[in-house]
Amino acid sequence: MSRLIAELDAALEARAGKGLVRHRRVVDSPQGARLCADGREILHFGSNDYLGLASDSRVVAAAQQGAARYGVGAGASHLVSGHFQPHELLERELAAWVAPCTNACALLFSTGYMANLGVVTALVGREDAVFGDRLNHACLNDAALLSRAEFIRYAHANVGELAARLATSRARVKLICTDAVFSMDGDLAPLPRLLELADAHDAWLVVDDAHGFGVLGDGPDAGRGTLAHFGLASERIVYMGTLGKAAGVAGAFVAAHPSVIETLLQTARSYIYTTASPPLLAGALATSLDLVRSDIARRERLFARISRWRDSAPVLRWPLLPSTTPIQPLIIGDAAEALGVSDALWERGIWVPAIRPPTVPAGSARLRITLSAAHSDADVDRLVAALTVIGAGPPPRRAAR
Ligand SMILES: Cc1ncc(COP(=O)(O)O)c(C=O)c1O
Numbered sequence: 001m002s003r004l005i006a007e008l009d010a011a012l013e014a015r016a017g018k019g020l021v022r023h024r025r026v027v028d029s030p031q032g033a034r035l036c037a038d039g040r041e042i043l044h045f046g047s048n049d050y051l052g053l054a055s056d057s058r059v060v061a062a063a064q065q066g067a068a069r070y071g072v073g074a075g076a077s078h079l080v081s082g083h084f085q086p087h088e089l090l091e092r093e094l095a096a097w098v099a100p101c102t103n104a105c106a107l108l109f110s111t112g113y114m115a116n117l118g119v120v121t122a123l124v125g126r127e128d129a130v131f132g133d134r135l136n137h138a139c140l141n142d143a144a145l146l147s148r149a150e151f152i153r154y155a156h157a158n159v160g161e162l163a164a165r166l167a168t169s170r171a172r173v174k175l176i177c178t179d180a181v182f183s184m185d186g187d188l189a190p191l192p193r194l195l196e197l198a199d200a201h202d203a204w205l206v207v208d209d210a211h212g213f214g215v216l217g218d219g220p221d222a223g224r225g226t227l228a229h230f231g232l233a234s235e236r237i238v239y240m241g242t243l244g245k246a247a248g249v250a251g252a253f254v255a256a257h258p259s260v261i262e263t264l265l266q267t268a269r270s271y272i273y274t275t276a277s278p279p280l281l282a283g284a285l286a287t288s289l290d291l292v293r294s295d296i297a298r299r300e301r302l303f304a305r306i307s308r309w310r311d312s313a314p315v316l317r318w319p320l321l322p323s324t325t326p327i328q329p330l331i332i333g334d335a336a337e338a339l340g341v342s343d344a345l346w347e348r349g350i351w352v353p354a355i356r357p358p359t360v361p362a363g364s365a366r367l368r369i370t371l372s373a374a375h376s377d378a379d380v381d382r383l384v385a386a387l388t389v390i391g392a393g394p395p396p397r398r399a400a401r
Helices: 003-017 057-070 078-082 085-098 112-123 138-147 159-168 191-200 226-230 258-267 279-294 296-315 335-347 377-392
Strands: 034-037 040-044 105-109 129-133 150-154 174-179 204-208 237-242 252-256 327-333 365-370
Touching: 040 377, 057 279, 085 105, 085 237, 085 252, 085 279, 105 112, 105 258, 112 138, 112 174, 112 204, 112 237, 112 252, 112 258, 129 138, 129 159, 138 150, 138 174, 150 159, 159 174, 159 191, 174 191, 191 204, 191 226, 252 258, 279 296, 296 327, 296 377, 327 335, 335 365, 335 377
Parallel strands: 129 150, 129 174, 174 204, 204 237
Antiparallel strands: 034 040, 105 252, 237 252, 327 365
């Protein structure tokens, strides 16, 4: 065996020894509260399909109509010949709805990961600085590193530390970036304070609303996301929303001042040098966004399930993080124990993925429980009952290989 392969195998073995190996289960049914995974029926609390739109019959029908009209592939990047009418209409609709500033425009990306890479690398470079929350999603961190700007990470939600770092920075352009709803914790970033700091230091504020778009906002703003939740708008906000989570389909968009969007269109490499997403997805998204806005009962169901879970979870053995969003993590601590609890749930017909370092800080392995409008009260009660039984026994651990 070559030295190169032997080194990989040794690193994989070391990872296994720490209980950090990742495995995939194979799903063979539509996304939903109940799935067929690894050949068995399972109650599922592990997806970001918060509104249950991923398998809604109207969204599926829109995708089928899009396929019939446009085929299944865009054939080229947006700037070559892959920009279709459904893409164009969706961008206009998203810009007008999310409206992070007056006259905002929007640009579609194939994924949220690519959108974040595109935004940060287009707005800052070597002489500049990126300020990011320590619990930001990996793709914002990767974007900061790729931009070659100085990368300054501040303690989670610590606006005092951020203010101090901004005040001493000599960077030509400053960019603050944050998850709006933190993906592994479910809490909200202090966006009003971050915008004040961005104003005070003439900085960009990049808001990654992967988990707030479609979920947060009330009344006429239902689902418009975290900016609506806080009532914020500004020309210095660059808003990124993903379309594969609450919106139930795939992709992402950036909404911002027209000059920002034109800059992305001209220079964002993760926009320019990749094939456009299939137009049938943009057609499906038009339908799913209509449902996000009009089907108020769906969001009410989601928030009723969150309340029910939060009312019951304090009796459990493990602490629950203080989240008001569909992301409801139960902190187990040890990675092998988190896997053990996840396995014990699986044996009882319930799928909750264990999230371990490096996705979360060492010592804070957790069950990332996500709730959806597709769950029933009885589903939530079943999860609580199973966790109560598992928690009453000796700590389950998946033995490290
Ligand atoms: C906060 C956050 N940002 C960005 C992304 C990436 O989005 P996508 O899955 O569309 O690439 C995710 C998803 O995993 C996320 O949780």
